[in-house]
Amino acid sequence: MYWENYYLPETVEEVLKHLKDSNGNARIMAGGTDLMILVKNGIVKTREIVDVCNVKELNCIKEEGSLIRVGALTTHTQLAESELLKKKVKVLAKAASKVGSPQIRNAGTIGGNVVNAHSAADTAVALTALNAKARIQGAEGELEKPVSELYVEAGKSFVDPTKEIITEFVFDVPGENEATAFMRHAKRKALALPILNLALWLKTNSDKSMIEDVRIALGPMDYKPLRALETENILKGQPLTEKTIKEAQETIVKEIKPRDSFQGGASYKIEMAKVFLARAIVEAVSDLGGKIDG
Amino acid sequence: MGKKQLNLNVNGKPYELYVEPDKKLVEVIREEVGLTGTKIGCNNGECGACTILLEGEPVASCMMPAFKAHGKNIVTVEGLGTAQNLHPLQKSFLAYGAVQCGFCTPGMLISAKALLDKNLNPTELDIRQSISGNLCRCTGYKKIVDAVQGAAAELRGEKEVKWPVTTEDDIVGSSVTRVDGIPKVTGESKFANDYFFPNMAYAKTLFSAHPHALIKNIDTSKAQALDGVIGVYTSKDVPGPNIVGIMPHIKDTPVLAGDKVRCYGDAVALVVAESAEIAEEALSLIDVEYEPLPGVFTVEDAIKEDAPKVHEGGNLLLHRKMYRGDVEKGFSEAAVIVEDNFKTRMNEHAYIEPEAGVALFEGGVLKVYTITQGAHYHRGEIAVNLNLPVSKVRVIQTTTGGGFGGKIDVSLQVLVALAAFKTGRPVKMAYSREESMINSTKRHPYYMHYKIGARSDGKLTAVQAEIYGDTGAYSSHGPGVLTRTAASIIGPYEVDNIKADAYCVYTNNPQAGAMRAFGSPQASIAYEALMDELAQKLGISAVEIRRINGYRKGSVIPTGQVLTDGVGFMETFEKVVEKSEFNR
Ligand SMILES: Cc1cc2nc3c(=O)[nH]c(=O)nc-3n(C[C@H](O)[C@H](O)[C@H](O)COP(=O)(O)OP(=O)(O)OC[C@H]3O[C@@H](n4cnc5c(N)ncnc54)[C@H](O)[C@@H]3O)c2cc1C
Ligand code: FES
Ligand code: FES
Numbered sequence: 001m002y003w004e005n006y007y008l009p010e011t012v013e014e015v016l017k018h019l020k021d022s023n024g025n026a027r028i029m030a031g032g033t034d035l036m037i038l039v040k041n042g043i044v045k046t047r048e049i050v051d052v053c054n055v056k057e058l059n060c061i062k063e064e065g066s067l068i069r070v071g072a073l074t075t076h077t078q079l080a081e082s083e084l085l086k087k088k089v090k091v092l093a094k095a096a097s098k099v100g101s102p103q104i105r106n107a108g109t110i111g112g113n114v115v116n117a118h119s120a121a122d123t124a125v126a127l128t129a130l131n132a133k134a135r136i137q138g139a140e141g142e143l144e145k146p147v148s149e150l151y152v153e154a155g156k157s158f159v160d161p162t163k164e165i166i167t168e169f170v171f172d173v174p175g176e177n178e179a180t181a182f183m184r185h186a187k188r189k190a191l192a193l194p195i196l197n198l199a200l201w202l203k204t205n206s207d208k209s210m211i212e213d214v215r216i217a218l219g220p221m222d223y224k225p226l227r228a229l230e231t232e233n234i235l236k237g238q239p240l241t242e243k244t245i246k247e248a249q250e251t252i253v254k255e256i257k258p259r260d261s262f263q264g265g266a267s268y269k270i271e272m273a274k275v276f277l278a279r280a281i282v283e284a285v286s287d288l289g290g291k292i293d294g
Numbered sequence: 295m296g297k298k299q300l301n302l303n304v305n306g307k308p309y310e311l312y313v314e315p316d317k318k319l320v321e322v323i324r325e326e327v328g329l330t331g332t333k334i335g336c337n338n339g340e341c342g343a344c345t346i347l348l349e350g351e352p353v354a355s356c357m358m359p360a361f362k363a364h365g366k367n368i369v370t371v372e373g374l375g376t377a378q379n380l381h382p383l384q385k386s387f388l389a390y391g392a393v394q395c396g397f398c399t400p401g402m403l404i405s406a407k408a409l410l411d412k413n414l415n416p417t418e419l420d421i422r423q424s425i426s427g428n429l430c431r432c433t434g435y436k437k438i439v440d441a442v443q444g445a446a447a448e449l450r451g452e453k454e455v456k457w458p459v460t461t462e463d464d465i466v467g468s469s470v471t472r473v474d475g476i477p478k479v480t481g482e483s484k485f486a487n488d489y490f491f492p493n494m495a496y497a498k499t500l501f502s503a504h505p506h507a508l509i510k511n512i513d514t515s516k517a518q519a520l521d522g523v524i525g526v527y528t529s530k531d532v533p534g535p536n537i538v539g540i541m542p543h544i545k546d547t548p549v550l551a552g553d554k555v556r557c558y559g560d561a562v563a564l565v566v567a568e569s570a571e572i573a574e575e576a577l578s579l580i581d582v583e584y585e586p587l588p589g590v591f592t593v594e595d596a597i598k599e600d601a602p603k604v605h606e607g608g609n610l611l612l613h614r615k616m617y618r619g620d621v622e623k624g625f626s627e628a629a630v631i632v633e634d635n636f637k638t639r640m641n642e643h644a645y646i647e648p649e650a651g652v653a654l655f656e657g658g659v660l661k662v663y664t665i666t667q668g669a670h671y672h673r674g675e676i677a678v679n680l681n682l683p684v685s686k687v688r689v690i691q692t693t694t695g696g697g698f699g700g701k702i703d704v705s706l707q708v709l710v711a712l713a714a715f716k717t718g719r720p721v722k723m724a725y726s727r728e729e730s731m732i733n734s735t736k737r738h739p740y741y742m743h744y745k746i747g748a749r750s751d752g753k754l755t756a757v758q759a760e761i762y763g764d765t766g767a768y769s770s771h772g773p774g775v776l777t778r779t780a781a782s783i784i785g786p787y788e789v790d791n792i793k794a795d796a797y798c799v800y801t802n803n804p805q806a807g808a809m810r811a812f813g814s815p816q817a818s819i820a821y822e823a824l825m826d827e828l829a830q831k832l833g834i835s836a837v838e839i840r841r842i843n844g845y846r847k848g849s850v851i852p853t854g855q856v857l858t859d860g861v862g863f864m865e866t867f868e869k870v871v872e873k874s875e876f877n878r
Contacts (some may be wrong), residue, residue, distance in 0.1 A: 008361065
């Protein structure tokens with residue numbers, strides 16, 4: 001027996017009411033693609049399920065002024081197919097398009113991907129590079145917190161799905177000289193967790209000759225998507241040249257400390273990080289119409 | 295826990311059901327709605343056999359609570375077309391030969407339907423992506439992709455899929471539609487897990503907790519006491535000799551382990567209960583007292599003098615010699631000699647359908663509907679171990695979802711028969727993917743030492759090889775597999791002087807058995823690598839050295855047999871050279 005009760009509320013209010021009434025014995029389910037396995041393997045035990053799949057207000061991708069809002073219930077398929085994201089926030093559309101398989105993408109959501117707190121969760125890595133914030137609602141009210149601060153330890157989120165819900169993710173619309181890229185390598189093209197993924201957000205000066213600002217996130221490296229801060233610092237303010245990229249590659253090699261895993265060896269991951277870093281920069285810059293000087 | 299009302303619309307028909315809130319969608323579709331075309335291959339979202347359309351989108355119904363679909367529209371394979379009126383996709387899958395065992399087919403068809411519903415002009419990549427969540431272990435994907443293209447063309451109104459493929463008079467020399475094809479594309483085929491009988495009970499196996507241990511005691515009392523448990527059985531409850539094995543002279547595998555376990559895949563106890571969930575819970579209540587023994591996990595360790603013995607007779611099960619000519623002489627004639635060590639690893643067959651079976655008494659005959667590649671062998675083992683005359687046992691091979699050699703050995707057949715025999719009830723057993731992996735046979739891992747000599751003109755003069763096959767805890771086909779290796783020690787190449795020593799060795803690893811090509815692929819890893827090395831050293835091409843030595847009419851193989859008819863190697867080889875553009 002997995003659970004005794006199953007609720008299908010239609011509003012956030014009802015969700016919070018169920019969670020409160022159950023007093024820690026109920027848990028949110030979105031797509032269920034992580035939770036079903038956690039429950040089956042006895043890692044998560046819950047007496048009640050509050051399935052949020054019918055809370056329509058949480059399923060949306062909107063551009064509002066300088067912000068993009070992505071509802072926590074948006075599925076990977078919706079992210080991957082969103083014209084808005086494909087045009088302006090490639091990193092997120094592409095990350096979502098790489099998750100599992102069509103069946104998994106049709107059910108799995110961005111909220112679940114983040115709360116499951118896996119360090120290489122594809123959309124979570126992308127959101128980290130986008131510096132996205134999560135809006136969290138609980139009995140005590142609302143709270144906004146950067147995605148990068150939602151990790152307590154591997155597999156454990158700051159968000160407690162027995163008490164609160166992520167309603168949406170918010171980040172800045174990439175501006176005129178800003179572009180993103182996502183790189184991923186896995187043993188197979190479908191149904192395989194990443195050996196390595198890397199998300200990049202980058203801003204150049206107006207003539208696209210210099211990197212003004214940059215954010216790089218990678219998984220699986222740490223207990224959460226890793227920001228390569230030293231590498232970012234090396235890149236900031238530097239001209240877009242092969243030399244700059246080379247220096248950044250040398251830095252990232254020293255900065256990251258991946259582990260040997262079933263997916264791949266540490267030394268291999270380091271080599272791939274070097275390759276991905278260069279490819280991501282080249283892609284982002286060329287999307288902006290710029291190029292890397294020799 | 296109370297049942298709750300669940301409203302589903304399945305294939306256009308409304309259903310008002312009452313089910314437990316923790317039922318999975320796949321269970322409700324199969325057991326409550328009664329549509330068994332939707333399959334379970336992994337219960338982990340990984341294989342796609344359970345794919346259905348939920349509000350038009352393909353999803354894995356094994357990963358969904360049924361209530362997620364409350365009030366929603368579902369399409370299963372049964373909703374595509376009927377035998378009399380096949381959907382273009384169903385016709386096309388048959389016409390293009392995209393259906394083999396048929397276990398992946400319903401999910402595959404549903405994923406393809408989801409694609410064509412949105413896009414009637416798919417590229418090959420579109421198709422491959424649309425079925426990327428569906429694994430097929432038999433057909434490969436090429437024919438499936440072609441079949442989807444074929445169906446798309448018909449749906450665009452361009453070209454009808456040629457169907458039926460053949461009429462009765464032009465069967466010889468032409469492609470024919472497989473005899474069991476139509477039910478496989480409509481979802482009507484019955485695989486073992488698709489059988490349901492009134493009053494049916496469910497059985498589960500308790501597997502060993504150790505790879506090598508003595509069993510000191512098994513206390514089943516707590517499990518027996520659990521509400522809903524009908525019986526818990528151990529080795530003492532097996533009426534017959536409690537031993538099986540495909541090699542008639544080497545029966546070494548207990549049905550239920552008695553005094554000792556030799557691998558994790560050993561069955562230690564059997565629970566029969568009113569539901570699979572109760573049986574599962576009961577497993578955790580069985581107390582087995584083990585005395586762990588040191589194990590052997592590599593052939594190197596297993597053949598040492600003082601190695602722990604997996605079986606009383608020692609760890610060396612077979613030494614097969616294949617000697618011909620004079621290798622010393624052969625090597626002395628060689629201009630080049632190459633030599634190396636090789637190791638291959640264990641393979642799992644990973645048929646998409648895990649093991650399943652249902653046993654029941656009908657008119658005094660014990661009928662066992664089950665997956666099998668050896669119905670008569672299984673019948674014999676059931677009869678002997680239940681002390682029944684073979685005439686009182688009937689094994690019915692259900693549509694079998696892939697085997698590749700892995701469904702020849704006894705897996706759960708004797709257990710499910712025992713469960714029905716003891717309880718008098720129809721009993722079903724269905725292994726999960728994990729149980730299937732733990733219990734089923736594997737391809738033998740090999741340790742090989744090879745030495746091959748060739749003259750300066752490229753002609754092979756001698757081959758000497760020592761091969762160790764790890765058969766795991768039980769013999770299964772081990773001796774046969776190693777004998778086959780010895781006989782094809784140098785594959786399709788002719789050599790006059792041969793000395794091959796093949797050893798079959800017990801370890802505490804999972805039992806190895808039959809798998810496609812039965813001992814030949816492992817050896818090819820070694821000799822093909824060395825053929826390349828020889829060519830390199832002789833300064834001739836990798837193609838040339840194979841042309842010089844390949845089997846032709848009149849060639850003599852290691853056993854001394856002279857090949858007279860149907861020697862297709864050179865023809866095949868030249869085709870490969872051409873198609874692979876090897877010489878480009
Ligand atoms: C076969 C397979 C392949 C996969 N491949 C990939 C892959 O390639 N890349 C990848 O990143 N992931 C992969 N996954 C993991 C999984 O699909 C994703 O993490 C998915 O995004 C999880 O979302 P969900 O909606 O299904 O979450 P659920 O399973 O519903 O929930 C996951 C966790 O988050 C909580 N939760 C969900 N939504 C909220 C919310 N809004 N607020 C608060 N708590 C919430 C739940 O309580 C639970 O603890 C795969 C899974 C499977 C089964
Ligand atoms: S994906 Fe559902 S059974 Fe394999
Ligand atoms: S036909 Fe696809 S798994 Fe057998």
